[in-house]
Amino acid sequence: MSFLHRITLEPGVCHGQPIIQGTRYPVALLVDLLRAGVTADEVLTDCPGLTREDLVAAMMYATLLTTPEKNRAATGFDCGPADHPTSVGSPSELRR
Template identity: 35%
Template sequence: MERVTSKPDVCGGRPCIRDTRIEIAVILDGLAEGMSEPDLMDHYPQLTRDDIHACLAYAADLAHESVWKTGTL
């Protein structure tokens, strides 16, 4: 996922589109609220269709992660 980066000094370390301050969550929220790809690209001119697809791939990867119980308190 070359298009998705996280840097501690950019947007508090939250995942963003590479070389921007556009957070992945902002794009996913827009899509969830019904924005189309062209709407998002109009709102964020530096955003490309490939960037949006990278956001979806990032979300899909997270959805496939498992959480394992390691102990009890």
């Protein structure tokens, strides 16, 4: 199941960084917190309005950006139109 529809880019919010839809929480911040060892429960306590699905979406998005396109289908994160929000664009567009 994909939660990528929860990720959006809004030019006037957080300098256009990818955020969790309906919030001002940048995906990069959430991924950095989890990478630093903050637990999901701690993030959810400190960030009102976030859900576990939002954290999964942030990690899925980070995976998409760091997985070479040729390996994406093998990871289960093949970035087809049904799986990837049109507001964000394809990962290859984001790297430009």
